[in-house]
Amino acid sequence: MSSVRDIESQQYPNPSDSSTVAEPSDTRADAKQDGSVKADDNDVVWVDWKGPGDPENPKNWPYRRKWGATLIVSAFTFISPVSSSMVAPAGMEIARQFNIHSPVLAAMTVSVFILGYAVGPLFLGPLSELYGRSVVLQVSNLFYLAWNLGCGFAQNKSQLIAFRFLAGLGGSAPLSIGGGVLGDVWHPEQRGRAIAIYSLAPLLGPVLGPVCGGWIAERSTWRWVFWSTSIVDVAVQFLGLLFLQETFAPLLLERKAKALEAQDQEKGAKRTYRTVYETDGSRHWRELFGRALTRPFKLFALEPIVQLLGIYMAFIYGVFYLFLTTIPIIFADIYHEGPGIAGLHYIALGIGLSISAQVNARALDYVYKHFKARNNGHGEPEFRLPSMIPGTIVLPFGLLLAGWSAQNHLHWIATDIGIACVGAGLILNFQAIQTYVVDSFTLHAASALAAVSFLRSLAGFGFPLFAPAMYAKLGYGKGNTILAAFAVALGCPAPWLFWTYGKRIREASRYAAKQKVKESDLT
Incomplete structure (x- = not known):
């Protein structure tokens, strides 16, 4: 079986490989006019960026343009999970309305949306590449949007569960594609705050x-839970159509x-233009499609980094959704509160998520730059890991605190403090892992995040x-x-372990090591 590196090298070679890109000859004046195109002896012109400062390269976009892409992708990533809970x-x-008596089936009306999150990125992530x-x-x-709107018109439990799953499939795209966008536009030293x-x-x-959903359910009908999110999603979609490039x-x-090949054809020339990411000359859609769709599965099967991080992410994400579905039960049964x-x-x-995220947003890049300076100016994905240390303590x-406060009927503020600490621990771990994955698999971050999120969404x-x-x-x-x-043990x-052995694991995974080299070449 071919390794992941073998498969990727066929489609995305190292742009700096001199054996692939030849210097232009004197007879190719058109190619010499633009330093980003270089012709070889077989009438194939290789197209690259115009040097490290090419403004067309997304990593060289102005900060305003980069943050615009980041915020729009974050808006897409926000609205879909709103529907999940x-x-x-x-x-x-x-x-009551659909005569659901099984607690498992009742919980499934909520969590089946996340099952779509497990399946969707495996196909949508590579399709974006x-x-x-x-x-x-x-x-x-x-x-x-279409299926979320349909949930509001569901007439029975089967329709609701099916529509929720289909809505989750479509809503899962930002979870993998968003990380790919950030890997496309941000340099590693700047990427922490964006991620x-x-x-x-x-x-x-x-x-x-659920804060909004509780009042909607109490003052109106549950159908408006879906219709209201659909209205907001229309606004997000409109912003995406206008500004997302x-x-x-x-x-x-x-x-x-x-475009260059079309210009040549108008002049009667018959040269072939290819990008520096192509070596085998094959651009048939079936071959490219097959590579793209199988990439997340190969990453999951062959990459130890993806496997190990996927297991831990599965646990913390499972805890997160466990809390999302049990908070109404805790405060209804123990504290006798309405929806x-x-x-x-x-x-x-x-509050726990937001405060920790804001602190960590500044710490991620600061810590990365600090360790990079101590490592003779060479950055490593492992420099993202220190923020996991407080996260692994705060989470358990x-x-x-939340469990025993509720069990002993303490004041609700004690339970809320425990819930806030859970949120703080979740986001510290979540951000560190996502940034680590994007740094390790930059060009194919969407596929890598899809593979990591598979177990996470199943949990x-x-x-x-x-x-x-x-x-x-x-x-x-x-x-x-x-x-x-389990939180302590995992x-x-x-x-x-990742700080000590992470680099060794990445070096054994020749794909991840090569990917890091390619990013430095492109930037």
Whole structure:
């Protein structure tokens, strides 16, 4: 079986490889006019950026343009996860209307959306590396919009579950494509703050959604939970159509090559233009399509980094969605609050997420630059890991505090403090892992994030299904103690292990090591 490096090198070679790109000859005046095109002896002209400062390279865009792309992608990443949990406070009303008596089936009306998150990125991420980030992101969002709107018109539980799954498929695109966009436009030293904002969106969205959903369910009908998010999504889609530009370097250079080839054909020339990302000369859509769609599966099967980080991400994401679905139950059963007031406790989770995200946004780049300076100016993805250390401590502490406070009927503020600590621990780990993956697999960050998020989304789907039975049998104190024990066992060794052995793992994964070299060549 071919290794991942073998497969990628066929499609995306090193642009600096002198054996691939020859100097132009004196008879090729058109090629010499532009330092970004170089012809070889076979009438093939190789197209590259016009040096490291080429303004057409997304990494050289002005900061305003980079932040515009970052914020629009973050908006897409925010609105879809809002839908994933906004329906949670209305779960009891939906169960009554559709005669759902099984707690597992009732939880599935919420979590089946996340099952779509597991499947969608495996195809949408690589498609963005074939057809471009912008078009795949926006078409997928329209697919999400149509089915999310349909959820509001569902007439039975089967329709609702099916429509929720399909909406999750479309809504999953920003989770992998967004990271690819940030890898396209930001240099490693600048990427931390951008990814901190982007990675906050898929966690803050599900927190704010139930706050609104609780009041909608109490004052109106559960159907407006879906219709209201659809209205907001229309506004986000409109901004995307106006301002989101293509950022994927191989596609941008391919467009440039096609334009130059068309100009030559008008002049009667028959030279072939190819980008520096092509070596085998094959541009047949079936071959490119096959490579793109199989890439996440090969990454998941062959890359130890993806496998190890995927397992830990699965746990923390599962805990996150477990809390999203159980917060209304805790404050309804123990503190006897209605859906609207109970939904306000999601704010505690949002406070923990937001404060930690803002602090970490500044720390990620500062820590990276600090260790890079100590490493003779050479950056490593492992320099993103220190923020995981407080995260692996705060997360189990929050689980214990929230669980035992609810179990012993302490004042609701104690439970909320525990929930806030859970949020803080989640985002610290989440941001560090996402940035580490993007730094390790920059050009194909979308496929790498899709592979990592596969297990994560399966856990987000599965954890809420067993949570009611676990808490009914063990109580919130013992149930959260088990989760805290897993958080300590999986989380605490993680930063040390990746700091010590991460580089060795990446070097064994020749694909990840090569990818890092290619990024430096392109920037």
